[in-house]
Amino acid sequence: MKSKFALFLFGLALFAAVPAAVGQTLLPPTAVRAKDAPNDAGKSILALWQLSASDIKGDKAVIGYQIFRSVSAQGPFEAVGTAAKGDTLFTDHVAKNGTDYYYKVRTLGALGVFAESETGGPAQAKAQWFNSDRSNAFLAVLILVTAILYFIYKASTGKELYIRKIAGLEEVDNAVGRATEMGKKIIFIPGRQDMDNVQTIAAVLLLGRVAKLAAEYETRLEVPNVRSMVMVSCREVVKEAFLKAGRPEAYREDDIYYITEDQFGFAAAVDGMMLRDKPAAVFYQGAFFAEALIFAETGNSIGAIQIAGTAQPAQLPFFVVACDYTLIGEELFAASAYLSKEPRLLGSLKGQDVGKVFILTAISLGAALATLKAMGWFSGEWTAAYIKAFLVR
Amino acid sequence: MRREIPLIITSFVGFLFVIRFFIPHEPFASMENTASSWIQVIKAFAIWLGILNLLKISGEKIYKKDKGWGFAAIVIASFLAISIAGFFFPFWETRTPGDSFIEHARKFQYPGTSFDWFYTYVYTPLSSTMFATLAFFIASAAFRAFRARSFQATLLLLAGFIVMLGSVPVGNALFSWLPQGWQVSDIADWIKNYPQVAGQRAIQIGIALGIISTSLRLILGVERSHLGGEG
Numbered sequence: 001m002k003s004k005f006a007l008f009l010f011g012l013a014l015f016a017a018v019p020a021a022v023g024q025t026l027l028p029p030t031a032v033r034a035k036d037a038p039n040d041a042g043k044s045i046l047a048l049w050q051l052s053a054s055d056i057k058g059d060k061a062v063i064g065y066q067i068f069r070s071v072s073a074q075g076p077f078e079a080v081g082t083a084a085k086g087d088t089l090f091t092d093h094v095a096k097n098g099t100d101y102y103y104k105v106r107t108l109g110a111l112g113v114f115a116e117s118e119t120g121g122p123a124q125a126k127a128q129w130f131n132s133d134r135s136n137a138f139l140a141v142l143i144l145v146t147a148i149l150y151f152i153y154k155a156s157t158g159k160e161l162y163i164r165k166i167a168g169l170e171e172v173d174n175a176v177g178r179a180t181e182m183g184k185k186i187i188f189i190p191g192r193q194d195m196d197n198v199q200t201i202a203a204v205l206l207l208g209r210v211a212k213l214a215a216e217y218e219t220r221l222e223v224p225n226v227r228s229m230v231m232v233s234c235r236e237v238v239k240e241a242f243l244k245a246g247r248p249e250a251y252r253e254d255d256i257y258y259i260t261e262d263q264f265g266f267a268a269a270v271d272g273m274m275l276r277d278k279p280a281a282v283f284y285q286g287a288f289f290a291e292a293l294i295f296a297e298t299g300n301s302i303g304a305i306q307i308a309g310t311a312q313p314a315q316l317p318f319f320v321v322a323c324d325y326t327l328i329g330e331e332l333f334a335a336s337a338y339l340s341k342e343p344r345l346l347g348s349l350k351g352q353d354v355g356k357v358f359i360l361t362a363i364s365l366g367a368a369l370a371t372l373k374a375m376g377w378f379s380g381e382w383t384a385a386y387i388k389a390f391l392v393r
Numbered sequence: 394m395r396r397e398i399p400l401i402i403t404s405f406v407g408f409l410f411v412i413r414f415f416i417p418h419e420p421f422a423s424m425e426n427t428a429s430s431w432i433q434v435i436k437a438f439a440i441w442l443g444i445l446n447l448l449k450i451s452g453e454k455i456y457k458k459d460k461g462w463g464f465a466a467i468v469i470a471s472f473l474a475i476s477i478a479g480f481f482f483p484f485w486e487t488r489t490p491g492d493s494f495i496e497h498a499r500k501f502q503y504p505g506t507s508f509d510w511f512y513t514y515v516y517t518p519l520s521s522t523m524f525a526t527l528a529f530f531i532a533s534a535a536f537r538a539f540r541a542r543s544f545q546a547t548l549l550l551l552a553g554f555i556v557m558l559g560s561v562p563v564g565n566a567l568f569s570w571l572p573q574g575w576q577v578s579d580i581a582d583w584i585k586n587y588p589q590v591a592g593q594r595a596i597q598i599g600i601a602l603g604i605i606s607t608s609l610r611l612i613l614g615v616e617r618s619h620l621g622g623e624g
Binding site for chain 1: 411414415416417418419422423439443519520523524526527530531533534535537538593596597598599600602603604605606607608609610611613615616618
């Protein structure tokens with residue numbers, strides 16, 4: 001029954017399309033041209049055209065466009081793709097770099113009716129050495145890198161730099177001290193992402209500082225992991241920290257272990273451990289997701305001092321509510337430099353602040369200009385009136 | 394040399410990938426694909442090493458009756474159960490007529506298979522149970538956060554109240570006398586679209602700068618605490 005109904009609908013559509021296709025003449029697209037696709041590794045050419053007059057009129061007979069390509073203006077042309085009606089662009093992704101290509105575009109109608117354009121081209125696919133779409137990013141990175149390098153240099157020459165206090169980092173000492181006094185362990189969770197995430201790297205760097213303190217205070221430090229690569233990195237960092245603190249014999253490799261990559265499997269394991277062992281201090285540093293609040297509330301319920309740090313904006317409110325201190329976004333990345341008190345690292349933080357001033361200025365300027373434009377400034381008439389007034393003066 | 398070689402590799406690869414972002418030309422263009430192919434190959438070997446290591450460590454724990462050896466036994470039992478269900482499923486499930494053995498084996502996770510049974514009736518309920526505890530944790534955390542102890546906490550309480558009220562139909566019904574455009578849902582939308590977005594973007598800008606700064610410290614070798622250096 002269904003197939004009969006579909007056949008009926010198809011017949012009806014054909015009945016409607018045939019007179020449209022037969023009764024009217026399809027017109028071809030005009031001004032066909034081709035050019036190299038910009039900002040790529042080559043192998044792509046853009047074929048462009050102006051809409052067929054039939055398409056502009058909204059002729060129902062037009063069903064789309066078919067694009068043909070040849071290495072010679074005389075042909076033979078081969079079909080390389082299609083475009084929907086209303087489209088004026090097709091990207092040919094299978095071109096050879098350095099070869100001339102010519103294009104033709106057909107307006108397609110029902111029942112195989114078509115109208116073919118003049119030949120457009122030639123164009124060659126070329127690879128570019130700079131992605132101009134990313135010029136603004138390049139400029140911003142250049143300014144920021146220059147500022148950071150300048151302040152690293154300044155700091156290394158002995159210039160005193162002011163860095164604002166970060167409460168969460170000031171408390172790292174106290175958290176480790178408290179665990180020592182209570183004779184309980186510290187748990188450090190370096191997030192749930194792998195070593196290719198900068199948050200995890202920042203967490204591992206901070207782990208090194210915490211591990212050094214734990215070694216000095218002779219306090220046990222446990223690091224449960226979600227990722228095997230992170231576990232190996234954490235083992236290396238903690239081992240080095242114990243060595244640096246002069247207590248290599250206190251390092252226990254088994255205290256830095258892998259649990260599972262499964263989100264809630266990991267959450268269940270760490271929660272159980274917290275409830276059984278009741279650590280005195282818990283650090284959550286790195287990228288966290290839905291498990292953030294499960295951890296932080298469990299830690300809160302056992303009375304542990306908790307210091308969190310993440311660059312996941314959605315998890316920050318949970319950490320702020322349930323933890324004693326939270327390193328918000330950039331503070332996590334500043335942690336290692338801040339705790340080291342090493343001038344060159346502090347210099348990089350200062351450079352970061354300059355970047356912030358630059359971005360704030362750009363945002364304020366952009367907002368002001370957009371507001372003025374919305375008020376009618378910078379329009380053609382406004383510019384003409386302004387130039388006239390300026391010239392008269 | 395133990396510290397210098399990792400530093401050199403970090404700097405080299407770091408610079409290379411920064412350059413790659415701005416240069417679409419070969420050999421930079423295909424660098425990312427090549428790197429991820431390498432990672433796939435390494436992962437394929439690493440997964441076998443990981444499985445063997447997991448079985449070895451868990452086995453040793455059970456043998457020595459270490460603390461928590463029961464968990465190790467559960468790990469091994471679960472590993473064997475799910476592996477047998479996945480690998481050996483074709484031997485006891487009915488094959489669709491016309492399917493080759495390989496085609497049949499590829500369907501190990503189709504609905505109705507033993508593997509799917511474990512996933513649906515063991516793994517999913519366990520995960521959902523843990524996820525469901527969030528509801529209670531959110532309630533207890535919200536109770537602490539929404540106590541009006543200071544001016545800022547009162548603002549938070551008020552904003553939270555308006556957003557919650559504006560997200561349910563009863564909010565607009567209760568305050569229907571408010572002028573058009575000033576309904577509770579309109580105010581809730583304004584809070585979500587302007588002050589909230591502005592705050593989030595400020596944090597995100599800080600994060601982006603922090604990421605650049607940390608990456609630069611690592612690439613330049615200024616930060617070397619992770620290698621046991623002084624930085």
